Each structure stands twice: as C-alpha cells, then as structure tokens.
Amino acid sequence: MMDITEDGSPPPSGIGALTMVVAPASDHIGGLDLQSLMDYVSREIGMPINLVRCENYGEAIAALASGAAALGWLGPQAYVEAAREGRVEPFAVGVPLGGGSPNYQSLFVVRDDSAITTLAEVRGRRIAVGDPHSTSGYNVPRRELADIGIRIDSGSDFIKIVQASNHDEALRMVIDGVVDVAPVSSVNYYENVRTGAIQRGQLRIIHKSPDIPGAPLVYAASLAPALKRRIKDIVLGAHEHMEIGGYGGALERYVDPAEARLKLLEAYIRPQWTWKTYLSIFSLLGVIWLVSFDLEVDPLALMTSAGNYFADVIGRMMPPDFTDLPNLLLAMLETVEIALLGTVLAISISIPVALSAARNTAPNYAIYLVARLVTVFFRAIPEFILAMILVIAIGFGAMPGVLALGFHTMGFLAKFYADAAEDVDSGPVDALNSMGAPRMQVVAFAIVPQIIAPFIGYNLYILDRNIRMATMLGIVGAGGIGYELQAAFRMFEYQRVSAIIILIFVTIFAIDMISSRIRAKFH
Amino acid sequence: MTEPEKQADGCQWVLRVSDAKKTFEDGTAALKGVRLEVRRGEFVVVLGPSGAGKTTLLRSIIGLERLTAGEVRLDGAKVEPSSLAEVRSKVGMIFQGFNLIDNLSALNNVLSGLLDTRGNLATLFYVFKRSDKLRALQCLDQVGLLDKAYSAAGKLSGGQRQRVGVARALIRQPRLLLADEPVASLDPMIAFTVLSLIKEICAKQGIAVICNLHQVDLALRFADRIVGLSDGRVLLDEKAGAINQDYIREIYAGHGQGMYFGAGDAPSDEFVHLDFLGSGPLP
Numbered sequence: 001m002m003d004i005t006e007d008g009s010p011p012p013s014g015i016g017a018l019t020m021v022v023a024p025a026s027d028h029i030g031g032l033d034l035q036s037l038m039d040y041v042s043r044e045i046g047m048p049i050n051l052v053r054c055e056n057y058g059e060a061i062a063a064l065a066s067g068a069a070a071l072g073w074l075g076p077q078a079y080v081e082a083a084r085e086g087r088v089e090p091f092a093v094g095v096p097l098g099g100g101s102p103n104y105q106s107l108f109v110v111r112d113d114s115a116i117t118t119l120a121e122v123r124g125r126r127i128a129v130g131d132p133h134s135t136s137g138y139n140v141p142r143r144e145l146a147d148i149g150i151r152i153d154s155g156s157d158f159i160k161i162v163q164a165s166n167h168d169e170a171l172r173m174v175i176d177g178v179v180d181v182a183p184v185s186s187v188n189y190y191e192n193v194r195t196g197a198i199q200r201g202q203l204r205i206i207h208k209s210p211d212i213p214g215a216p217l218v219y220a221a222s223l224a225p226a227l228k229r230r231i232k233d234i235v236l237g238a239h240e241h242m243e244i245g246g247y248g249g250a251l252e253r254y255v256d257p258a259e260a261r262l263k264l265l266e267a268y269i270r271p272q273w274t275w276k277t278y279l280s281i282f283s284l285l286g287v288i289w290l291v292s293f294d295l296e297v298d299p300l301a302l303m304t305s306a307g308n309y310f311a312d313v314i315g316r317m318m319p320p321d322f323t324d325l326p327n328l329l330l331a332m333l334e335t336v337e338i339a340l341l342g343t344v345l346a347i348s349i350s351i352p353v354a355l356s357a358a359r360n361t362a363p364n365y366a367i368y369l370v371a372r373l374v375t376v377f378f379r380a381i382p383e384f385i386l387a388m389i390l391v392i393a394i395g396f397g398a399m400p401g402v403l404a405l406g407f408h409t410m411g412f413l414a415k416f417y418a419d420a421a422e423d424v425d426s427g428p429v430d431a432l433n434s435m436g437a438p439r440m441q442v443v444a445f446a447i448v449p450q451i452i453a454p455f456i457g458y459n460l461y462i463l464d465r466n467i468r469m470a471t472m473l474g475i476v477g478a479g480g481i482g483y484e485l486q487a488a489f490r491m492f493e494y495q496r497v498s499a500i501i502i503l504i505f506v507t508i509f510a511i512d513m514i515s516s517r518i519r520a521k522f523h
Numbered sequence: 524m525t526e527p528e529k530q531a532d533g534c535q536w537v538l539r540v541s542d543a544k545k546t547f548e549d550g551t552a553a554l555k556g557v558r559l560e561v562r563r564g565e566f567v568v569v570l571g572p573s574g575a576g577k578t579t580l581l582r583s584i585i586g587l588e589r590l591t592a593g594e595v596r597l598d599g600a601k602v603e604p605s606s607l608a609e610v611r612s613k614v615g616m617i618f619q620g621f622n623l624i625d626n627l628s629a630l631n632n633v634l635s636g637l638l639d640t641r642g643n644l645a646t647l648f649y650v651f652k653r654s655d656k657l658r659a660l661q662c663l664d665q666v667g668l669l670d671k672a673y674s675a676a677g678k679l680s681g682g683q684r685q686r687v688g689v690a691r692a693l694i695r696q697p698r699l700l701l702a703d704e705p706v707a708s709l710d711p712m713i714a715f716t717v718l719s720l721i722k723e724i725c726a727k728q729g730i731a732v733i734c735n736l737h738q739v740d741l742a743l744r745f746a747d748r749i750v751g752l753s754d755g756r757v758l759l760d761e762k763a764g765a766i767n768q769d770y771i772r773e774i775y776a777g778h779g780q781g782m783y784f785g786a787g788d789a790p791s792d793e794f795v796h797l798d799f800l801g802s803g804p805l806p
Contacts, residue, residue, distance in 0.1 A: 084723075143670070210670050265660040268672055272650050 033245030090216035141183030321495035335480030342405025354417035378411030460515035555755035568746035615692025625677025682713035
C-alpha cells in the first residue's frame with residue numbers, strides 16, 4: 001500500500017478508494033470500455049476504483065476539479081478545456097487495434113454506388129451529423145465544410161440534416177439510403193469494418209480530415225505525484241498483461257501523451273516540393289528541348305562556326321563612321337518626334353477607352369465589352385503592319401508612323417489604365433457614391449488620383465518603347481532614322497550602321513534618365 | 524524547452540534599460556531617459572498615447588534604433604552593433620500589422636522565424652529539416668492553428684494571422700517577446716483571445732513580454748506590471764494589482780486621450796482648437 005498523502009494533499013476520494021469519471025461519449029455508446037483496464041489497475045495498486053458514468057461533460061469536469069474523482073476520460077473537446085484551466089493532466093492515450101497511431105480522422109462516407117466523389121458535391125444532399133459536442137461527427141466536419149463554403153448548421157446548404165445519436169447509427173443511415181453522406185469517426189468506421197458490420201464495397205470514403213488527437217485518460221491535477229506515476233506506468237504497460245479497451249472499443253495499447261503528440265504533429269508533415277513540382281520542372285525542360293530541336297537552335301554552333309562570322313561582322317562595323325552626323329541627328333530627331341506625337345495620340349485616345357474598359361468605371365456592360373475588344377484589336381495588329389497599310393493609304397512620311405504607333409500603343413495603355421482602375425481601393429469610391437457625387441466626378445476624385453503614379457509610369461514606358469519602335473518604322477517608309485539605317489545596310493556601310501546604333505542607344509539612354517527623374521516625382 | 528541558465532552575476536532581469544535617451548536627426552526627442560527592468564516570465568504592458576515613445580523603445584531594444592544615451596542590456600549583454608545577432612536571437616517580435624508573408628503557408632511563415640540560424644541553400648527553396656518542421660507545427664498547435672498549417676497566411680482571418688505571428692515569434696524560443704500594439708487591428712473579442720494566448724504561453728514557458736498597448740482595459744486585465752510612458756518619460760511603473768485604476772483610466776481613456784497627460788506639460792502641438800471660429804454661417 002502506498003502513501004498517497006506524501007505531498008500533504010488530502011486523498012482525493014476517501015482513503016483506499018479512487019473514483020474514475022467517464023464523460024458521456026455521445027458518439028460511442030458501448031465503444032468506451034474502461035472496466036477491464038480499471039479492474040487491472042485496481043488490482044495492481046491495491047485500491048478499488050469506482051467507474052462512474054456522468055450525465056454530461058460539466059459534471060465530469062467538476063468532479064475532477066473538486067477532487068471527488070481522481071481519474072477520468074473527458075472526450076477530446078472537454079479535455080482541452082479542462083487541461084487549459086489546469087484541472088486535469090493527461091497520462092495515457094489509447095492506440096486502436098491495427099491503427100498504429102492514437103490519432104484518428106473524421107471521414108465523410110457515402111454509399112459505394114453514390115454519385116458523390118468530392119466534398120464539394122455534398123451540397124444540396126441529405127446528411128447525417130453527430131451530436132454538436134462530437135468532435136469527429138460534428139465539429140471537425142463543420143470546419144472542413146465551412147472551408148469550402150458549405151454550412152452544416154444552415155438549412156439552405158442541405159435538403160435534409162439528420163442528427164444521428166452515434167457514429168454507428170450515422171453509418172447505418174448511409175447504408176440504408178436514409179441520407180446520402182455522413183461524417184463519422186475513423187475509429188468507429190474501421191471498427192465496424194473489422195467486425196464485419198460494414199461489408200466490403202458497401203461504403204466509400206470521399207474525404208478524410210487531418211488527424212484529430214485521441215482523447216487521453218486524465219488524472220486530477222491534485223492527485224499525489226507518486227500515485228500519478230504509478231497509475232501511468234501500470235496503464236502504459238497494461239497491454240502486456242491483458243486485452244485492453246477504451247475509446248473506440250478494443251485497443252492495441254496505451255501510449256504516453258507526449259508520444260501521441262509527436263505522432264499527431266508528424267501526421268502534418270508534408271514534403272515542401274511534391275512530385276507535381278518535379279513533374280512541372282521536368283516537363284518545362286522537356287518542352288524547351290523539343291522546341292529547340294524543332295527550331296534547330298544549337299547553342300554549340302553559335303560558339304564555334306557562327307561565332308567566327310559574328311566576329312567578322314562586328315569587325316567590319318568598327319570604327320563607327322560619324323562623318324554624316326548632322327543628317328543622322330536630324331533623322332534621329334524626327335524619330336523622337338514621331339514617337340512623341342504617337343505617344344500623345346495614344347494617351348489621349350486611351351483615356352476615354354480605358355474608362356469604358358474598366359468594370360468599375362464603364363457606363364454599362366456592352367460598352368465595357370466593346371472597349372475591351374477595341375484594346376485587344378489594336379494590340380493584336382503589330383504597328384509594323386499598321387504602318388505598311390498606312391504608307392500605302394496616305395503615302396510616305398511621318399504621318400503613317402505617328403498613326404501606327406498611336407493606335408497600336410493605345411491598345412496597351414487603355415488596358416494598363418483599365419486594369420489599374422479596377423484595382424483601386426474601393427473605399428473612397430464608396431464614400432463619394434454615398435454622398436451622391438456624379439459618376440464622372442467620382443472617377444475624377446476617387447479613381448484618377450489613385451492611379452496617377454502607374455499612369456505616369458506606363459506613359460513613360462510607352463514613350464521609351466515608341467522611340468525604339470519608331471526607328472524600325474522608317475524601314476517601311478514611315479520616316480526617321482530607321483530609313484537611314486536601312487539605307488546603310490543596303491549599301492553595306494556597316495561603319496555607318498554602328499554609328500546609327502550608337503546614336504539610338506544614346507538617345508534611349510537619355511530618355512530613360514529623364515523618365516526616371518519624372519517618375520521619382522510622382523512616387 | 525531548455526531551462527535558461529542562471530546568469531553569472533545572479534541577476535534575475537531578462538532586460539534592463541537604463542536612462543535610455545533617443546533624439547532623432549530632426550531633433551525630435553522620442554525617449555528622454557527611460558528606465559525599465561523586466562523579469563523572466565513577466566508580462567509588462569507599456570501604456571501610452573501615440574507618440575509617447577513606445578515603438579521607439581521596442582525598436583531600440585532590438586537595436587533597430589541606436590540610443591543617443593543610456594544602454595539596453597538583454598541577459599546582461601549590452602545591445603550594441605557588435606552584439607545584435609546574439610541579442611536578436613533571444614527576442615521574438617509581434618507586429619501590429621502582423622507582417623506575415625501572405626502568399627506563403629502558415630507553416631512556412633512560422634519557419635521563417637528560424638531563418639537567422641538556417642541560412643543555407645535548402646531554406647532558399649523553402650526546404651527545412653524535419654525537426655524544424657515538427658517544431659513549427661508544435662508552435663502552430665500551441666496557438667490552435669495546426670489544421671491551418673498549409674493554408675496561405677493571406678487567406679486566414681485577422682485573429683488567425685496574428686496567431687501565426689505569435690507562433691513565428693515562439694519558434695525562436697525567445698527569452699523576451701516584444702509586441703508592438705499586437706491587437707490594435709483586431710476586434711475586441713479577438714484581441715482578448717490573442718492576448719490570452721500570448722500571456723498563457725509565455726507564462727508557461729517563462730518568456731518575458733513587453734507589450735505596447737493603448738487599450739487601458741486590456742492592460743489592466745493582462746499585465747503583471749504596467750509602465751506608463753508619456754512624452755518619452757516613464758510616469759508610472761507599478762504592479763498591475765497595485766495600480767489605482769481610476770487614475771489610470773482617467774489619464775489614458777478620459778477626454779484628454781493623453782493630450783493632457785502630465786499635468787505640468789503645456790499642450791503639445793498635436794493640440795488643435797477645432798472650433799476657434801465657431802460654426803455659424805459664412806457671409
């Protein structure tokens with residue numbers, strides 16, 4: 001006989017007897033067999049243990065808190081509450097037969113011949129749920145469904161919600177076709193499969209929840225430390241001496257709660273990169289290889305034979321020939337002018353188009369669609385083609401260049417502005433609308449100031465881009481330095497070509513410096 | 524969790540701030556001689572109106588601001604540029620705006636709290652050791668978010684995000700937790716839960732907490748000790764139980780909202796006479 005008052009605390013339930021309270025396992029009638037285990041513990045410590053089944057969770061917690069009961073089983077939900085308040089300490093968690101882990105899951109089960117294959121498809125069906133206190137029959141499935149926007153506690157997401165009194169009943173309801181789906185505890189499900197109550201091929205699992213920790217056996221925090229240790233040792237070793245039972249029926253053994261915790265956390269470990277990631281990476285590499293093969297692109301060739309030709313061309317371009325600089329500068333100026341005018345044209349057309357092409361500023365859906373179509377149309381036609389057509393229509397010179405650039409880049413700018421307008425913070429818009437501001441004023445006050453920075457940024461980018469494009473447009477006869485460039489190529493004047501390239505580079509570089517200055521002012 | 528070793532000089536303070544002064548380059552004096560000592564496992568709330576120097580105080584503890592005068596000692600070691608890595612490894616921080624990486628999972632956000640000691644090639648690709656992942660999952664479990672481990676942080680609710688923030692601080696196994704207005708962007712109910720969680724976990728693990736707050740009620744409910752800061756000075760430093768609640772309510776939650784804090788002070792430039800010209804019709 002051990003001294004249970006060694007730390008000075010009064011014996012918890014009268015000298016020489018202990019009480020164990022068992023909370024109502026509402027979902028496991030008959031599935032919580034602790035009698036044989038407690039008989040064994042009782043023999044080992046030489047003290048009778050009275051097993052008391054409580055009416056509700058509160059009663060069980062109160063008995064443990066007051067010291068009236070020394071041991072208990074509270075169910076997962078109530079255990080967490082009692083443990084947080086420091087009234088009870090866990091000492092053993094049961095591992096179901098063949099489970100290997102003390103944790104379990106909530107399973108969504110349907111008849112095997114049901115059409116339902118995913119969790120989302122349970123919407124609008126008939127469901128059997130457990131008691132609202134049940135973890136795996138109610139609370140976990142409720143959370144899982146809520147994550148995909150289905151509410152278990154509202155009549156509108158299901159045509160019928162039945163409350164089953166336990167998991168076995170819920171399973172029977174699914175088998176009998178009373179309901180289409182039911183969330184049940186995996187412990188119960190597999191126990192039914194093991195005992196043959198569920199035939200193979202009768203039911204199908206459509207969804208498995210993450211692991212739920214099994215509820216532990218607890219002792220009252222006030223119990224004497226020596227007795228705590230003794231009881232824990234006996235329970236953890238009990239499986240070597242007898243067939244043990246507990247939550248979920250027959251158990252393999254009891255394990256230390258720390259071990260159970262580790263098992264639970266381990267169940268949540270997933271690899272950072274799955275086979276899908278590797279598959280995507282290898283597929284991408286494969287596609288790149290196939291495309292290169294198809295295009296006969298060979299990086300090695302570039303380094304060997306082609307490399308020699310390359311060096312030859314570069315050699316012929318050196319040194320740059322700047323003798324005709326005044327003419328080149330004039331041509332360059334013309335190019336910049338074409339780009340500038342084209343950009344201004346693009347900006348002025350794109351503002352009204354953008355306002356019609358943003359969902360939150362468009363007058364109506366038809367106009368929105370038309371405006372989006374217009375932007376796509378002009379983006380789709382390369383300015384090169386536009387310029388060629390315009391040269392035929394209105395003749396050589398700067399005009400076709402300006403128009404081609406203006407309309408093509410309008411397509412871009414209108415899309416950029418519209419997207420920026422759609423992304424603005426809707427708060428200020430709501431504020432002005434609520435005060436009855438007219439539609440265009442709402443745009444001017446609440447939307448334009450919010451998109452001014454990206455607006456400036458896009459415009460400068462388009463200007464930069466248009467200067468580069470305008471040099472090319474000269475090639476099809478739309479004026480500027482591009483014409484000089486093409487002429488130089490035709491005459492094999494490679495030194496002049498390099499001079500023109502350097503000129504273009506310096507111009508773009510200067511524009512870039514200026515635009516970053518301007519952009520900085522607006523940030 | 525390893526028991527922190529006793530310090531050589533037997534001192535029981537985790538943090539000791541002595542005569543801390545901070546004047547910014549523009550001449551603003553944020554701290555005008557602050558003294559603060561925090562014991563192991565103690566929950567200290569720094570209460571004060573905006574601009575009192577609360578944030579500057581926290582930032583100087585982890586060396587984000589260099590003090591103009593005075594010193595901060597963490598576990599006896601002076602906070603200075605050469606000791607920053609050492610100091611920061613002992614500190615966890617929680618932010619008002621959560622400062623999570625929204626597109627990463629809750630788990631990876633928590634793991635990011637370990638990066639100061641895991642700066643290898645693998646973590647560049649988000650690959651962590653199994654033991655680190657287990658630790659992160661344990662921290663998520665402590666804040667009740669184990670089942671959200673693989674949800675993107677941005678998809679979580681405000682309270683859940685701040686709990687991820689708490690887990691990210693906890694995984695560092697800090698000696699000191701700094702929380703700068705941790706619940707200012709949460710609704711009162713959730714603010715209460717988050718603070719309860721911080722208090723409970725830190726008490727259990729012996730982590731000292733310095734928590735900036737402006738809600739008097741929350742301060743009285745959770746603090747072991749309340750430090751009243753105003754205009755860069757400590758005006759109050761007492762055990763929460765010993766505080767005259769009416770007094771503190773009056774100075775922080777009253778009409779002045781701290782504007783008249785410290786009876787002798789002249790109204791600061793924040794003070795604006797709003798109705799100087801009256802509200803009658805204009806000609």
